[in-house]
Amino acid sequence: MIKIDHLSTSYTTIDGPVHVINDVDFEIYDNEIFGIAGESGCGKTTLLKALYDILDFPLVVDSGKLILSGEKNGQAFSFETGQIRNTWWNHISYVPQAAQSVLNPIVPVKKQFLDSIPKANITKEPKAITMKRISNYLEELSLSPDLLNAYPFQLSGGMRQRVIIALATFMSPNVVLADEPTTALDVVVQRGILMMLMSLQKQLKNTMVIVSHDMGVHYQITDRMGIMYSGSMVELGKTEDIFEKPIHPYTRMLVGALPRVGDKSQKTGIPGRPPALTNPPPGCRFAPRCPKTAEECKKSVPKFREVEKGRFAACHLLNRGECRCQKNYSK
Numbered sequence: 481m482i483k484i485d486h487l488s489t490s491y492t493t494i495d496g497p498v499h500v501i502n503d504v505d506f507e508i509y510d511n512e513i514f515g516i517a518g519e520s521g522c523g524k525t526t527l528l529k530a531l532y533d534i535l536d537f538p539l540v541v542d543s544g545k546l547i548l549s550g551e552k553n554g555q556a557f558s559f560e561t562g563q564i565r566n567t568w569w570n571h572i573s574y575v576p577q578a579a580q581s582v583l584n585p586i587v588p589v590k591k592q593f594l595d596s597i598p599k600a601n602i603t604k605e606p607k608a609i610t611m612k613r614i615s616n617y618l619e620e621l622s623l624s625p626d627l628l629n630a631y632p633f634q635l636s637g638g639m640r641q642r643v644i645i646a647l648a649t650f651m652s653p654n655v656v657l658a659d660e661p662t663t664a665l666d667v668v669v670q671r672g673i674l675m676m677l678m679s680l681q682k683q684l685k686n687t688m689v690i691v692s693h694d695m696g697v698h699y700q701i702t703d704r705m706g707i708m709y710s711g712s713m714v715e716l717g718k719t720e721d722i723f724e725k726p727i728h729p730y731t732r733m734l735v736g737a738l739p740r741v742g743d744k745s746q747k748t749g750i751p752g753r754p755p756a757l758t759n760p761p762p763g764c765r766f767a768p769r770c771p772k773t774a775e776e777c778k779k780s781v782p783k784f785r786e787v788e789k790g791r792f793a794a795c796h797l798l799n800r801g802e803c804r805c806q807k808n809y810s811k
């Protein structure tokens with residue numbers, strides 16, 4: 481499980497701190513695919529970096545912490561912010577954005593695989609055995625072991641993405657974080673990557689956290705999801721509930737903008753733009769774009785709270801019983 485405990489982070493810039501994650505507080509459970517959605521620049525990648533403990537200058541934690549805990553091979557573990565990096569690959573791994581360009585193009589895949597295995601694990605067995613395990617693992621993922629002798633520049637984008645996912649999951653980490661795993665791939669390859677992630681999660685029975693701005697990706701593979709807006713979590717719940725009964729006006733507009741089979745009505749985007757994180761409005765940050773803005777929304781920040789069991793949202797309208805939407809999207 482990952483507990484995100486009232487986490488706030490900022491980037492240090494010459495013009496002062498840019499507050500990107502603001503009092504984010506939720507849990508990601510064991511054995512689930514959790515999605516994080518939201519417009520470009522809302523802080524999805526920053527949150528994922530914090531989950532992976534890439535909290536290096538200029539990104540700093542202002543308050544709160546993260547706890548990664550669980551059990552692996554019968555052994556309980558618990559790591560906090562600052563310690564999580566000591567267990568990279570073993571308990572948590574990361575498929576970064578634009579992962580296809582993460583592999584060194586002129587180093588054979590085999591060497592990159594071996595380099596990714598923590599030293600403590602690799603010295604326990606002869607290299608030939610490790611290589612055999614890697615080959616077997618690739619075969620399990622329907623990838624040819626011949627890939628190990630290839631250089632990344634010889635592989636297609638989709639194949640490089642599969643190799644990165646294989647690398648990230650080889651040590652059976654409890655948590656795999658994937659940032660936009662299907663971006664920049666054609667739809668057929670995208671589907672293959674999504675299927676690969678889903679079947680890996682079933683096989684490893686671990687937790688996957690998928691960041692994507694593509695609501696279709698969340699609809700297809702996530703069990704629960706969180707919607708971020710301007711550095712905060714505005715809604716969280718089971719994916720099917722988010723699509724069927726969105727609560728927050730932002731989620732309603734996101735879901736309402738999706739094309740549906742048989743629906744010929746013209747789709748409109750969300751008017752306006754998210755506020756600059758350097759100069760956000762007081763109160764609810766969505767208020768300037770919200771069709772239901774009230775005076776209260778302009779003055780105070782709505783609390784992110786449990787609205788019904790397992791369902792969280794941050795909206796003043798909830799107090800007035802107005803934040804409900806008709807069933808409009810079924811899974």
Ligand SMILES: Nc1ncnc2c1ncn2[C@@H]1O[C@H](COP(=O)(O)OP(=O)(O)OP(=O)(O)O)[C@@H](O)[C@H]1O
Pocket residue numbers: 491492493498500518519520521522523524525526527538693757
């Ligand atoms: N190193 C940095 N210094 C200052 N600001 C940064 C830095 N990195 C990111 N930011 C700012 O933090 C905000 C959130 O960025 P982040 O990459 O987390 O968003 P995102 O939701 O993942 O966006 P995208 O979907 O486009 O990847 C953006 O406004 C971005 O400009």
